[in-house]
Amino acid sequence: MKKILNLLLLVVTATLSQAQNKTNDFDLETSFIEPKDIIKVKDGHYFIDFGRAFFGTVEITSNENQNDSLVFHLGEKLEVPNRIDRNPGATIRYRKSTLNNLVSDKPTTISLTPYKRNTTGDAIRLPEKIGAIIPFRYCEIENLKIPIEAIQIKQKAIHYKFNDAISSFSSSDKIMDSIWDMCKHTIKATSFTGYYVDGDRERIPYEADAYINQLSHYSVDNEYTIARRTNEYFIDNPTWPTEWLLHTVLMFHADYMYTGDIEPLKKHYNSLKLKTLMDLERADGLISSKSPNLTDELVRKLGFKKGSKKIEDIIDWPPAQKDTGWKLATAEGERDGYEIVAVNTAINAFYYYNLKLMAEIAGFLNYEKDVLFFKNKAAITKKSINDIFLDKTKGYYIDGEGSSHSSLHANMLPLAFDLVPNEYVKTVTNFIKTRGMACSVYGAQYLLEGLYKYNEAQYASDLITDTSGDRNWWNMIQLGSTMALEAWDVKYKPNLDWNHAWGTAPLNVITRYMWGIKPKTPGFKIAEIKPQLADLTFSNITVPTKNGVIEADFKKESDKKDIYSIDIPENLTAVFIVPNNANKVYLNKKKVKHSKNLKLSNGLSKIEIKY
Incomplete structure (x- = not known):
């Protein structure tokens, strides 16, 4: 049986590879999902639970006419049992729609009013034939005058092609199983645009979001075209946070390791060199977004349009923006108090990792001079990071040049990117373990990677399965979401959405580090x-x-x-x-x-x- 499955997978993979440049019209699929539960609230009013949230709408088919309007409520969140929250807050979705009449024997799709922000500007547009969709799990129908038995109602889910059957995970820890399942569903459900987007609020690709999305997607499916399309998008459509830009090389490198297709590296090699930001390097091999080398000309070469933002150090998300009016749980957001100085540890850790991967990419392409070039630059940068940012008295890293503060981020990133000298691994990991989950759902990717790389598997596993407090994935499930949240809780990001694939770190970390299954050689x-x-x-x-x-x-x-x-x-x-x-x-x-x-x-x- 397994041989047959593997043969089918090879055929499907070859077919998908040939189709990778087709438009979204050909890439997106529609699934019709039956209700898990239908509950009568009162006469003419029914509550329907489809089990999981998907992006889409509902389709209703009746064997009787109703010559009167029906009211539909769709949403992600409950206010109380059997009632959708009509005012869920943040960017949690709810929509009301009215159907003027119901014609028998005719499948009818419920039309929804689109949200302006995610259907204009830089948002990825859906094909017109799909119409407006939202993420929702629940539906309420009001003013139903015909028997409930006379209608069929289905969740009409839009998603990218996805093979549910070829990945699975189970273990003796049922909390871990539930988190893995939630994250896998997130990958499928958030693929609705044919790109890796940041969630429903904006529907825009961002590099950091897309990288975690890619790692998780590649861990559960061998469909690679959505990542290819997204990677290509970033060449001419970068986003402004410095560390986001520094994910571009990571995405292209990961794709080659999983697919073995060298063409994207050949095509975009010069752009990838630029995306390392090595033009911002000073004599000691460290970079800064405050460098005088960050000219308008360089900004244009990086892919930014005229008049757009220049790159800016963010260091995790959200930042402590004074003009938002947000009442954050902690003033610094998800930064663990990170002091953002001009030449800082987090950005330069990413920079070093870019240089290290570019040396490998140059090797894949047989550019031997560039292999030596990037290896030498990486060695210089690594030495400066450890000479300037590693406080050898404390035994762990400060946030940057001139800083006296040490954050989780300034230590988990050097650990994840193999920057820590052997004699300081113990003190760095000990410091990290005093901070808990003092980073965002995005930062957790690197926290977990570093811990598994350096023999802290039990602590990493405990973070994945933690059920205490609200800074964990179990809290997302307890809140009622069936997809990963953009942040641990609304109090940490008051405009969060409930459908953000950058929150799926456990999915790829369980596969790639806990089980340790990943490509050793390209392809x-x-x-x-x-x-x-x-x-x-x-x-x-x-x-x-x-x-x-x-x-x-x-x-x-x-x-x-x-x-x-x-x-x-x-x-x-x-x-x-x-x-x-x-x-x-x-x-x-x-x-x-x-x-x-x-x-x-x-x-x-x-x-x-x-x-």
Whole structure:
């Protein structure tokens, strides 16, 4: 069965690759979803729960005429049980619509009034034939004069093509399972424009949003065209936050590692060099958005239109904007008090990582001189970061040149990007663990990555599954959302929306770091599998690649024994990284001597690890 599935996946992937330049009309699909629950509120008034929020509207079909108007309410949030919140606040969606009459035997789509902000300006437009849509889970019908049994009502969901069947995850921690499921649904549901957009408030692609969206999407589906279209969009449509711009190279690099298609790197290589912002570099290899080199000419070369904003250091989101009138829970927003100085740690950590990846990209393209160029620049920048920003007395990083403050962000980013000298890893991670989740849902991506990279799997797992307070993914579920929120709670971002894929860090981190399944070589020809399952007693995962599906299963038989079953598809091989504390290792019942890396051929492999 699995061979048939993998063969079908290869055919579908090839077809989608050929279609990657088609317009949204061809890329978007419509799913019709039956109600999970229909409850009579009173005569003529019914409450309908479709189970999960999707972007769309409702379609109603009746076998009887109603020559009177019907009132429809659609929304994401409940005010009380069986009643949609008509004034949900923030950018949580609600719409009322009236249907003048209902004609029998004719499927009727309920029309909605569009929101101006997300259908004008820089917002990604939907094809006209789709009409106005909103994210909603619930529907109420009022003034229904015919029997409820006479009608069929469905959630008409718009989304990008998505294969639900080729990815899965379950474990001994049901909280983690619920969060993974919510995040996977977010990826499918927020694909409704054919681009990675920031949510329903603006419907605009932003680099930081898109990168996390991409990593999560690639973890659950082998559909790559939406990322390609979004990456291409950013070449000529950058956004102004400095660290957002510095995600562009990351997106193109990730795409090549998953797809093996070199053409986007060839086509946009010179643009990617510009997007590193190395033109802003000073003599010691550090960059600043306050550099005199940030001229109007450079701004235009970066892709900004005339009269648009110049780049600006934001450092996580939201900033402490004095003119918003927001009553934030903490004055600095989600920055952990980050002191934004002219030459700061967060921006330069991103810059170093850009240089490191550009050296790899140059290598992929056989540009040997550029490989040396970027490696040398990365080494200089790394040295300056650690000479200037690493407080060797404290053992962790300050926020920037001239600052005396140390934030979570100034430390989690150097950790995630492999900047921390070995002798300071312990003090940096100890400091990070004193800060908790003092970053946004976006910043959590890098916090979790750094922790898993440096043997803090249990702490990272505890952050993912935390149920205390409101700064966690469980709070999103408890609030009633079926998609990831833009922020932990409305009190941290008073205009948040309930459909933001940059909040899906657990989805890709569970796949890529907790289970440790990611491409080791471009095009996923060789997979790396490095599990760090902390206190889970069992888990299984299915991970799609362009070459087929990897299936993995884990069971902890005792404190001294772990069992893995890993099924590798025919078109790739894998390297399994053995835990450092392993005592004895068996591969397919044969003892393996003195090896930290197990080579797995296609087919089923059984790995037994004794401690």
